[in-house]
């Protein structure tokens with residue numbers, strides 16, 4: 181008899197987004213994103229981190245201070261990295277993202293033709309950035325779906341002798 185208690189597509193791809201987030205060096209918020217086609221093929225994945233060539237031991241991870249001394253002007257968001265890393269057009273795709281996209285990511289998501297956003301955490305829902313995102317997604321007809329549960333990953337690395 182076949183197994184039936186398998187991961188749903190949504191949990192499977194949210195799990196992939198979480199796996200990607202595990203690459204993030206951001207000490208406070210690690211975000212992962214996975215773009216998936218209508219045929220359930222992975223088109224791109226990403227996490228939040230500094231651009232290539234910008235050494236993450238040199239650039240700041242601070243949240244507060246002068247703007248240029250914080251991470252904010254430098255970090256590439258997970259969603260944008262997933263779009264930039266994509267191996268085909270994102271038109272009609274779904275993006276799975278562990279944190280609701282900010283307004284800058286929302287613009288990139290809409291312009292790349294992504295039609296659906298599946299997300300988990302919405303901890304910045306009260307910010308102007310996320311309010312602007314939701315406004316743009318609504319105008320652009322992008323479907324939003326928040327998972328009603330969290331996908332947890334326990335990745336264990338077992339070293340051989």
Ligand SMILES: O=c1ccn([C@H]2C[C@H](O)[C@@H](COP(=O)(O)O)O2)c(=O)[nH]1
Nearest residue numbers: 206208209211228257258281282285
């Ligand atoms: O749409 C988004 C919004 C934020 N991020 C990244 C950018 C930062 O690295 C963190 C947020 O850091 P806080 O310390 O929680 O302010 O999340 C993203 O990848 N995508």
Ligand SMILES: [Zn+2]
Nearest residue numbers: 257281282285
């Ligand atoms: Zn963003």
